[in-house]
Amino acid sequence: MRTAQAVAWKEIQIYFSSPTAYIVGLIFLALTGFFFTQDLGDPFPEATLTPFFDGAIIVFILLAPALTMRLLAEESKLGTIELLLTSPVRDWEIIIGKYVASLVFFIMLVALSFLYAILLFWFASPDPGPIYAGYLGLILYGSAALSIGLLTSTMTNNQIVSAVVAMGILLALFFADRAFGSVSGKAGEIIGEMGLRGHYDDFARGVIDTTNIFYFVSVIAFFLFLSIRTLESRRWR
Amino acid sequence: MIQAKNLTHFYGPYPAIQDVNFGVRKGEILGFLGPNGAGKTTTMRIITGFVPPSRGQVTLDGFDVVEQSLDARSRVGYLPETVPLYTDMSVNNYLKYMGTLRGMPPGAIKARLGEVIDVCRLGDYRKTQIGKLSKGFRQRVGIAQAIIHQPQVLVLDEPTIGIDPIQVVETRKLIQELGRDQTVVLSSHILPEVSMICDRVLIINEGHIVAEDTPKNLAEGLQGVERLEVEIGGPAAEVLPVLKGIRGVNDVAHSNRDGRHTYTIQAESGQDLRDAISQEVVSNGWSLRGLQMVGMSLEEIFLRLTTQEEL
Numbered sequence: 217m218r219t220a221q222a223v224a225w226k227e228i229q230i231y232f233s234s235p236t237a238y239i240v241g242l243i244f245l246a247l248t249g250f251f252f253t254q255d256l257g258d259p260f261p262e263a264t265l266t267p268f269f270d271g272a273i274i275v276f277i278l279l280a281p282a283l284t285m286r287l288l289a290e291e292s293k294l295g296t297i298e299l300l301l302t303s304p305v306r307d308w309e310i311i312i313g314k315y316v317a318s319l320v321f322f323i324m325l326v327a328l329s330f331l332y333a334i335l336l337f338w339f340a341s342p343d344p345g346p347i348y349a350g351y352l353g354l355i356l357y358g359s360a361a362l363s364i365g366l367l368t369s370t371m372t373n374n375q376i377v378s379a380v381v382a383m384g385i386l387l388a389l390f391f392a393d394r395a396f397g398s399v400s401g402k403a404g405e406i407i408g409e410m411g412l413r414g415h416y417d418d419f420a421r422g423v424i425d426t427t428n429i430f431y432f433v434s435v436i437a438f439f440l441f442l443s444i445r446t447l448e449s450r451r452w453r
Numbered sequence: 454m455i456q457a458k459n460l461t462h463f464y465g466p467y468p469a470i471q472d473v474n475f476g477v478r479k480g481e482i483l484g485f486l487g488p489n490g491a492g493k494t495t496t497m498r499i500i501t502g503f504v505p506p507s508r509g510q511v512t513l514d515g516f517d518v519v520e521q522s523l524d525a526r527s528r529v530g531y532l533p534e535t536v537p538l539y540t541d542m543s544v545n546n547y548l549k550y551m552g553t554l555r556g557m558p559p560g561a562i563k564a565r566l567g568e569v570i571d572v573c574r575l576g577d578y579r580k581t582q583i584g585k586l587s588k589g590f591r592q593r594v595g596i597a598q599a600i601i602h603q604p605q606v607l608v609l610d611e612p613t614i615g616i617d618p619i620q621v622v623e624t625r626k627l628i629q630e631l632g633r634d635q636t637v638v639l640s641s642h643i644l645p646e647v648s649m650i651c652d653r654v655l656i657i658n659e660g661h662i663v664a665e666d667t668p669k670n671l672a673e674g675l676q677g678v679e680r681l682e683v684e685i686g687g688p689a690a691e692v693l694p695v696l697k698g699i700r701g702v703n704d705v706a707h708s709n710r711d712g713r714h715t716y717t718i719q720a721e722s723g724q725d726l727r728d729a730i731s732q733e734v735v736s737n738g739w740s741l742r743g744l745q746m747v748g749m750s751l752e753e754i755f756l757r758l759t760t761q762e763e764l
């Protein structure tokens with residue numbers, strides 16, 4: 217466990233010493249700031265963070281893979297994975313350590329957006345329920361997106377490939393609920409239920425449904441499990 | 454300390470190494486000598502548990518590197534050929550990180566860090582970013598991370614490649630010092646280097662171990678040998694003494710595979726015995742079914758090695 221911590225700590229330090237993370241942070245704040253203020257320009261604005269939450273998940277389709285693409289792909293590219301895998305460290309400790317690091321950075325980004333909530337509470341009296349629920353949803357959604365990005369980073373030594381494939385998976389899951397209309401019968405329902413968006417929208421409306429929490433936790437567990445297996449399989453290639 | 458049995462590893466359909474057997478005693482410095490692409494790196498990757506053998510088994514201190522991987526791995530310090538380092542970490546932080554990965558408690562790392570930095574002469578560069586170090590210093594950092602947890606086995610893949618002559622001499626001295634307490638396995642394609650550092654040498658070529666001895670014996674005894682493989686249809690009991698009687702033949706080994714009698718002949722170098730052998734076979738009324746020079750002689754392998762220091 218201490219080794220997982222060491223891996224996480226090292227990655228967090230690298231996040232803060234590399235430009236990628238700051239660029240990601242800048243783009244996140246710039247875009248979500250736009251979504252947040254957009255509706256406030258109305259003559260009768262609503263004190264709500266819903267536009268922010270709606271926009272944030274689209275932004276994270278692009279940014280989550282940028283945060284995770286380096287994690288294992290770079291180790292493979294530089295060859296440092298040879299020392300990592302020949303150290304007495306379990307594969308899951310490596311994956312969990314890396315995942316936690318990306319999660320910590322992501323949560324700090326989200327925490328920066330608390331500024332929007334503070335502004336709302338300062339100047340108006342918004343309904344706090346949807347804000348709490350929305351943040352819970354956003355963190356669950358982001359955690360799922362990061363686990364997907366981590367898997368693609370484990371599969372390749374090319375960071376671009378990792379990022380593009382992760383974006384592809386995220387986009388597919390984002391649009392999966394369209395399958396309700398276009399694919400008939402049970403298949404359409406199953407594919408539709410796999411969609412990230414439907415499960416997220418409830419949170420943004422202020423509904424905390426355990427089904428949705430269970431959905432995101434399963435997605436995270438599934439992709440972390442696949443990442444660990446993929447890393448293990450390197451030993452057999 | 455290390456036991457390797459029938460190690461075979463395939464990359465796709467091609468064997469990188471085939472049926473490699475060797476053992477290393479505690480405190481011994483073993484050198485793998487061979488031209489590039491001979492299978493040295495593959496062998497080292499198997500010992501360190503980075504790559505599993507397709508067949509065969511390696512044990513370190515009794516622990517199987519595949520089955521009891523964590524136990525085996527915690528006993529190894531490894532310096533891969535390319536010296537992979539995290540270029541954006543400082544020397545201090547990197548060594549601390551590697552120590553933690555090897556399961557050292559923070560107190561032990563602190564105590565050991567100074568020693569390792571002294572041994573590898575990195576004193577002035579503790580806080581330098583690794584990316585800014587020269588190749589020679591990176592090599593030292595690579596060795597430092599390999600010894601920080603005081604492993605029982607040290608595996609060094611081409612530890613002196615690509616660094617300048619003065620550093621080469623220093624590195625060799627360092628390895629010899631380390632070899633007093635630790636078991637060291639190193640690889641090299643430089644003959645004098647191996648002769649200088651190692652207690653025992655394995656010569657590996659095209660995935661096979663072709664010779665194993667002390668550096669001194671190898672240099673003296675193995676010059677001037679050539680090998681021929683002959684398949685002869687005739688009673689082995691009669692063929693053997695005849696072959697041995699041919700002038701220039703040093704030794705003959707006989708093998709019988711499904712009734713096909715093959716003889717491997719060790720001959721003095723510089724002599725082409727093919728005519729003499731075929732005449733003997735024909736005059737005895739046997740049939741000559743095959744006759745060929747086998748693989749590379751040790752001499753040729755030696756020629757393909759770097760036999761002189763590139764100074």
